[in-house]
Amino acid sequence: MKITDIRALTPDQLTENLLNLKKEQFNLRFQAATGQVEKTHRVNEIRKDIARIKTVLRAKAAA
Template identity: 70%
Template sequence: MKAADVRAMSVDQLNDELLKLKKEQFNLRFQAATGQLEKTSRVQIVRRDIARIKTIARLKAAEAKV
């Protein structure tokens, strides 16, 4: 997911996407623990997407206050 795509989302969409990514992160961690994880790079991608969404959501919240 690119930052430009995330910036185009509304706050509600960001929260929905964050929830979806958190669920995926949990499932990936579970697969890694049981030895069923095939695509290990997906863990890092999901973690970065979560951070990107949180950062942009915080920026949007700060803009709303001003």
């Protein structure tokens, strides 16, 4: 996800996306532990997307 796309979303949509990303991150961590993960780069992408969403949510809350 690009930061411009994230900034265009409402706080409710951001929270929903954050929840979905956390679920996906959990599933990928579980797959990595069992050695079944196919897209290893996706783990880093999700982690960074979560950080971006949290940053934007915090900025919107402060404003």
